[in-house]
Amino acid sequence: MSSSLPNAAPDAAPAPPQVPAAPGDRYRGDLILFMAVTFALSWACWFTAIAIGGSSKEGPVAAPFMLGAFGPLVGAVVVRARRRRRGEPVPAFAVRFRRQHLLWAPALLVLTSASVLAAALLGHAAGDPALSWENSRDIMDDFGGPAAFLVGLLVSGPLSEEAGWRGTAQPRMRASLSLVRVALVLGVTWAVWHMPLFFIEETVQHDLGLFSGSGVLFIASNIPMAMLAVCAYERGGVVASVAVHFAANATMVLLDVTTATTLAMVTGILAILAALLLTFALPRREPATGDAAPVAGTPPAPPRAPRLVD
DSSP states (O other): OOOOOOOOOOOOOOOOOOOOOOHHHHHHHHHHHHHHHHHHHHHHHHHHHHHHOSBTTSGGGHHHHHHHTTHHHHHHHHHHHHHHHHTOOOOTTOOOOOTTHHHHHHHHHHHHHHHHHHHHHHHHHTTOOOOOHHHHHHHHHHHTSHHHHHHHHHIIIIIHHHHHIIIIIHHHHTTTSOHHHHHHHHHHHHHHHHGGGGGSBTSHHHHHOTTSHHHHHHHHHHHHHHHHHHHHHHHHHHHHHHHHHHHHHHHHHHTTOOSHHHHHHHHHHHHHHHHHIIIIISOOOOOOOOSSOOOTTOOOOOOOOOOSOO
16 A cells, blocks of 8 residues: 655755955945045035135135045045944954053154254255245234144144044055055055145145146155154054144145255155154054954954064
């Protein structure tokens, strides 16, 4: 006697496990988003100022000119908001704020300012005009006094940029690049980002002229400046990179560094200083641990030693 059994339904195939994005892929997406927001906002504002025409210091040009400086800060806020929404950890190479960073910031500020001053003195020895305190005082008066000068330069460059270039882009790039490569990439990117300013009247860049020797050297100086700010971030976080950025900007403006000879001196001395810091003064630290729990299912990353140079 035979019996028949109903055909059993085939077992459903198990759903494939979700593979979380690798940190490198995640960082690549963060960098693309940051650069897109930064360039879109800054260049939209600056090209609007160019289209309006007129002085960057007054009238309808002043607002888009100033707003454009905040592109990197807005890009940083957007990337951080997305990271928090997704519950992703802080980038492994991010430098957390520590109280000792408050000691590095003034030291690097003085060192950077002294380097620019030394370059200006060398430029004078090579035939450039002598330094003049009266000229520096006139520059501060044009800003509305010393306090307005210091606040304006602090807000319009260091505070509006460093949280982006160094605080956001640098630690994500450090996941796959050495410090030297990060500095070079950020330096070139920084120089390109500044380009529209050459076409806005009464900016430092416009006064130099894009195709003059001074203009070309200003563009080139972005690379050692970025190297120095990268070193400052590694040693003292965003606070230190803000100090370096502010010191270089303020000293160059007060000393009216505009000639090709002095700009060449500034570029060379800052490059030497950055090279010395890269070689001798940076901690060989392990990547920091993120403050958020990793995405579920993400295997722990194997430990890796950070590379300072290739």
